[in-house]
Amino acid sequence: MSKRILITGAGRRLGKVLAGHYLDQGWQVVAHYNSANELADHPSLTCLQADLANVEALRNLAQQLPGLGQFDAVIHNASCFVPDVAASDLIAHHEMHQRVHVLAPAVITEALSSVWNRAASMVCISDIYADIPNQRFSAYCAAKAGLQNFALSMAQRLAGRVRVNVIQPGPIQFLPEHDEAYRNKVLSQSLIGEELGYGAIIQACDYLLAAEALSGTVMRVDGGRFVANRYDQTFIS
Ligand SMILES: NC(=O)c1ccc[n+]([C@@H]2O[C@H](COP(=O)([O-])OP(=O)(O)OC[C@H]3O[C@@H](n4cnc5c(N)ncnc54)[C@H](OP(=O)(O)O)[C@@H]3O)[C@@H](O)[C@H]2O)c1
Numbered sequence: 001m002s003k004r005i006l007i008t009g010a011g012r013r014l015g016k017v018l019a020g021h022y023l024d025q026g027w028q029v030v031a032h033y034n035s036a037n038e039l040a041d042h043p044s045l046t047c048l049q050a051d052l053a054n055v056e057a058l059r060n061l062a063q064q065l066p067g068l069g070q071f072d073a074v075i076h077n078a079s080c081f082v083p084d085v086a087a088s089d090l091i092a093h094h095e096m097h098q099r100v101h102v103l104a105p106a107v108i109t110e111a112l113s114s115v116w117n118r119a120a121s122m123v124c125i126s127d128i129y130a131d132i133p134n135q136r137f138s139a140y141c142a143a144k145a146g147l148q149n150f151a152l153s154m155a156q157r158l159a160g161r162v163r164v165n166v167i168q169p170g171p172i173q174f175l176p177e178h179d180e181a182y183r184n185k186v187l188s189q190s191l192i193g194e195e196l197g198y199g200a201i202i203q204a205c206d207y208l209l210a211a212e213a214l215s216g217t218v219m220r221v222d223g224g225r226f227v228a229n230r231y232d233q234t235f236i237s
Contacts, residue, residue, distance in 0.1 A: 002044070004028040004071050006112070008052070008104065009078030011037040013173065014125075017198040018075060018205065019045070030068055032061065032078065052078055052104035053096045062111035070117045073209050076105040076124045076147065081175075083136050094139045101143035102150055109154055120162040121209045124151040125201070126218075128168045128226045148218065155216035163215035165208045170222025172196050191224025 005022050009015040011033025019031045023042050030046045031039055037047055046068060050061035065071075080100045087093030105124060129137065130144040148166050155164035171186050174195060178186075187193050204221045208214060220226050 002026050002028050003073065003117070004030065004069055005073040005075065006030040006032065006065070006071060006108070007075045007077055008032040008108070009034065011035070011039065011047075014198050014201055015075075015077045018077065018202060021202050027072075028069075030065075030071075034078070053080070053099045055099070055103075058099070058104055058107050062107050065108065065111045066115050068115075070115050071112055071120060072117045073121045073123070074108065074112065075205060076108070076122070076151075078104065079125070079144075081137070081140050084138050085136065087139070094142075097139040097143035098146065102146040105147060106150060116158075116162055119212070122151070122154065122158075122162055122164045123205055123208050124148065124164070124166045126151075126166050126168050128170050128220060128222045130168060132226070152216055152218075159215065163208075163212075165214055165216070166218040167201060167204050167208070168218060168220045168222060168226075169201055170196065170220070170225040172201055172221075173198060186225075189225055189228050190222070191228050194223065196221065196223050 005027050007015050007018050007029065010019040010031035016038055019029050019039055022029050023044055028044045030048065032048050032050060034049070034051055039045060039047060048061055048064060050057040052058055078100055080096055082093065084093065109122070124147050126148045127144045129141045130148045134141050151164050151166045158164060170190060174183050187195065200221050204219055208219065
């Protein structure tokens with residue numbers, strides 16, 4: 001029987017590519033999406049919409065999950081990435097980041113508690129900035145740090161049933177609004193010096209989903225950006 005995976009934020013970008021990858025591998029894919037769903041219909045694909053910053057929508061999503069069958073894997077990928085300066089309401093700004101990155105994975109994990117298959121696996125997509133301060137994106141960084149710590153607590157709680165690991169991406173795929181100067185600056189602050197592409201995260205997910213010896217691991221997939229000389233990064237405007 002084919003395995004079943006839930007991927008959040010799967011309507012576009014990395015989540016969409018992950019969904020396509022696991023469909024190609026013969027998995028049953030439950031793809032959560034928010035506003036945009038670019039996934040083509042597929043007999044093994046179930047799509048569920050929810051704004052994870054909305055508590056009622058999250059509750060509704062969670063209620064649907066146990067009815068879909070047993071799960072072998074979940075990838076908590078959904079993310080919002082808004083600079084603090086763009087926030088007109090600080091409370092709403094932090095609430096949105098905390099709900100999407102911490103509350104939603106917690107509620108979804110609880111909803112799946114009775115439907116894990118044997119040897120199941122959970123991957124939380126964090127960021128190298130969970131461990132690096134960044135005054136421009138403090139709400140985002142705090143929320144990714146929260147997700148990471150939550151994941152490690154779940155590695156304890158679900159031990160023996162579900163292996164839980166964290167991926168910290170670095171510069172994987174720039175956003176359309178990132179101009180050339182920004183891209184060059186970021187890549188100059190990495191050891192590999194290249195935009196890594198979604199394939200790097202797919203490789204890491206494949207490894208963590210299969211690696212029976214790993215739980216509670218935080219894996220950087222960042223082209224060495226975390227250990228690059230950060231003197232320049234600290235003193236840029
Ligand atoms: N791209 C990089 O270089 C990079 C670097 C470091 C870490 N990461 C992490 O890697 C993961 C994938 O990166 P990405 O660039 O593909 O992320 P992304 O473009 O920021 O999108 C992630 C997904 O989250 C969904 N999302 C946003 N707000 C949501 C909400 N309120 N409720 C539900 N879903 C919501 C988006 O859907 P909608 O657009 O429909 O809202 C989107 O499908 C993310 O966790 C990101 O933080 C990426």
